[in-house]
Amino acid sequence: LFLGMMHFQDKYNEDLERLQRCDIHYVTPDLRIVPFCAFNVIPEWYRDRIQKKYSITVEEWEEREGVKLEDGLYRGLMRRGAGDELAAGCAKSQMFHEASQAVM
Structure with a gap:
């Protein structure tokens, strides 16, 4: 502890x-x-x-490491946009999807 x-x-x-x-x-x-x-x-x-x-600057780090910092960011629903709720792959997304299908 x-x-x-x-x-x-x-x-x-x-x-x-x-x-x-x-x-x-x-x-x-x-x-x-x-x-x-x-x-x-x-x-x-x-x-x-x-x-x-x-x-160091982001640009210097990217050049030194050979990767773009942007590539390591979490790609959640905000980047995908609406309509792709299942892409998050979590239980809440699945529940949201099932509930929306039941309403229709």
Whole structure:
């Protein structure tokens, strides 16, 4: 059983004792461990530096990985449009289909 505790802190209520008790951590790409409770306290110290150093554009990622990010998106009913309710393949869709057939 895992019991996690996180306390949101910012520049105005930073509490060093809470930071020492924080049990949820981020591991950065350079393998530093940063307590969750500290990651956003002063963004310039952790979050912003890490994002600036390691982030890349979607286009750069797609070129590096050789796939389009769009290809990994879930293709649900919103993309298929109305009339293809069974394509979702779930029990609710089947129930919807059977109920609509019974009404007709």
